[in-house]
Structures are given as C-alpha cells and as structure tokens.
Amino acid sequence: MVSETDNLLVSLKDVRFAYGEREILRGVDLKVPRGKVVAIMGGSGCGKTTLLRLIGGQLRATAGIVEVAGRNVSSLNTAELYEMRRRMGMLFQFGALFTDMSVFDNVAFPLREHTDLPFGLIRDMVLMKLNAVGLRGAADLMPAELSGGMARRVALARAIALDPMLIMYDEPFAGLDPISLGVIGQLIRKLNDALGATTIMVTHDIMESLQIVDYIYFVSEGGIVAEGTPDELRASKDPWVYQFIHAEPDGPVPFHYPAEALDQSLIGGRIA
Numbered sequence: 001m002v003s004e005t006d007n008l009l010v011s012l013k014d015v016r017f018a019y020g021e022r023e024i025l026r027g028v029d030l031k032v033p034r035g036k037v038v039a040i041m042g043g044s045g046c047g048k049t050t051l052l053r054l055i056g057g058q059l060r061a062t063a064g065i066v067e068v069a070g071r072n073v074s075s076l077n078t079a080e081l082y083e084m085r086r087r088m089g090m091l092f093q094f095g096a097l098f099t100d101m102s103v104f105d106n107v108a109f110p111l112r113e114h115t116d117l118p119f120g121l122i123r124d125m126v127l128m129k130l131n132a133v134g135l136r137g138a139a140d141l142m143p144a145e146l147s148g149g150m151a152r153r154v155a156l157a158r159a160i161a162l163d164p165m166l167i168m169y170d171e172p173f174a175g176l177d178p179i180s181l182g183v184i185g186q187l188i189r190k191l192n193d194a195l196g197a198t199t200i201m202v203t204h205d206i207m208e209s210l211q212i213v214d215y216i217y218f219v220s221e222g223g224i225v226a227e228g229t230p231d232e233l234r235a236s237k238d239p240w241v242y243q244f245i246h247a248e249p250d251g252p253v254p255f256h257y258p259a260e261a262l263d264q265s266l267i268g269g270r271i272a
C-alpha cells in the first residue's frame with residue numbers, strides 16, 4: 001500500500017469524472033510516489049486514458065482532488081497549467097511522429113517550442129536523448145525509414161526531451177513485436193531512473209508491467225478494484241487480479257455480454 005507519508009508526486013483523492021451525463025470515474029484514489037514507475041491497468045473503456053488526462057490537466061475532475069507536485073490541478077490558471085505541462089512528458093496512444101520531419105527534428109521539436117536555447121545546446125540535448133534510446137546514429141533518418149520499434153523509441157526520446165518530472169505513457173507497447181516490447185519496457189524503466197523522474201503508464205501488458213514497474217493499479221467500474229507491487233499481485237488470491245495475471249478469459253471481468261440464460265435463448269430450451 002502506498003502511504004500518505006511517501007513523497008508523492010501525484011495524488012488523486014475521491015476523484016469523479018463524467019463526460020456529459022455519463023459518469024466514467026466514481027471515486028478514484030491513487031497515489032504515485034516520486035521516482036516510481038506505476039502502471040494503470042483495466043478493461044477497455046474503463047477510464048484509464050481519462051485518468052491520464054485529469055493528471056495532465058486536459059480534463060477537470062467533476063469532484064475530488066487531483067494533485068501534482070503539491071498543486072491542485074483544478075486550481076491552476078492557464079499560465080500555471082502550461083508551466084506544469086512543460087514539466088510533463090506525454091506519449092499518447094501510437095504517439096505519432098511528424099512524418100515530414102527527421103528523427104532529429106522530431107526530438108528537437110519540444111525544445112524549440114518551449115525554450116530559447118541556442119542551436120548548439122539543442123543539438124547536444126537531442127543527441128543525448130537519442131543516445132539514451134540507442135538511436136543517435138539514426139538522427140538524420142525520416143520516420144518512414146524506421147521500424148515500428150525504432151519509431152516508438154524516437155517517440156520516447158521526444159517525450160523526455162525537456163527532462164520532465166513526470167512521464168505519462170498511454171499504451172507504449174501497443175502494436176509492437178515481443179522483442180521491441182521488451183526493449184521499450186526496459187527503456188521506460190531506465191529513462192525514469194536516469195532522469196530521476198516519475199512514470200505513469202497505461203497498459204494492457206501485464207507480463208511486461210510485472211517486470212519493470214514498482215506498483216500497479218487496476219481500474220474497473222469507475223474505481224480502483226485492486227492494487228499492489230508486482231510481488232504482492234503475483235501472490236494475490238483476489239479473483240480480479242488472478243484473472244488478469246493468468247489471462248483467464250472469464251472471471252470477475254465477464255467474457256459474456258449480459259444476456260438471458262443460454263437454455264432460454266435456444267429454441268430447444270424454450271420447447272423443453
């Protein structure tokens with residue numbers, strides 16, 4: 001259990017959120033200590049991306065408190081929000097690269113947008129970030145010349161270009177082959193630790209998460225239904241966690257969409 005006394009970078013207290021009339025989150029409590037890598041998992045459409053957007057200040061909670069670095073995100077004005085976002089690196093689903101820019105220019109983009117640093121310094125910073133993801137030699141390539149795994153690594157380098165305090169990834173493993181997936185997982189951990197950052201990632205990949213994260217939250221039906229360290233979750237008898245870790249098709253997360261009993265649906269059942 002993450003405690004109040006941990007040095008928290010992100011804290012959500014009883015957070016509720018609705019898109020119009022439709023309530024997606026109904027009281028979420030979540031804590032992310034500084035320096036840690038935390039995964040948020042859960043079924044499709046349960047509100048994981050929405051959680052990242054609330055933390056990033058793109059959405060405002062309907063109720064409850066979202067705190068980042070000790071500041072209530074809802075209370076920030078536009079300038080303060082902009083300043084906070086500058087300190088966050090985000091890689092959204094399939095975080096596409098700008099196809100008409102070289103690898104170098106893609107990574108330089110946030111530095112040029114957000115700083116007035118001279119070219120020489122930007123150049124060195126870009127090359128250092130590309131070096132960290134093993135692609136310094138690919139600086140002059142265009143995105144079309146990269147494999148899927150390489151493109152994701154460039155997107156990672158771009159997300160950390162400004163040395164963020166918080167890095168958020170939305171499904172960083174989506175669409176990758178198993179080897180690239182392992183490489184990206186290790187990089188996420190390595191970059192977090194090398195930068196002294198804090199990382200939150202939304203993912204469906206439980207096996208990779210168990211290898212690299214410090215803590216996992218499971219979201220379902222608007223709230224956190226399970227949480228723990230990888231070791232705690234591996235040992236857990238909680239049916240929800242068990243279903244996820246052992247990839248059981250049916251369990252607390254049902255395989256079947258709600259319906260009447262099968263024998264009621266079948267013609268034979270009706271005759272009987």
Ligand SMILES: Nc1ncnc2c1ncn2[C@@H]1O[C@H](COP(=O)(O)OP(=O)(O)OP(=O)(O)O)[C@@H](O)[C@H]1O
Nearest residue numbers: 019020024042043044045046047048049050051202
């Ligand atoms: N802008 C929006 N307006 C209305 N409803 C939305 C909007 N964005 C998302 N939703 C709905 O809110 C729910 C939660 O969406 P969200 O993207 O947070 O889920 P998720 O857990 O990240 O899903 P997935 O794993 O499939 O990406 C979904 O049912 C989605 O249809």
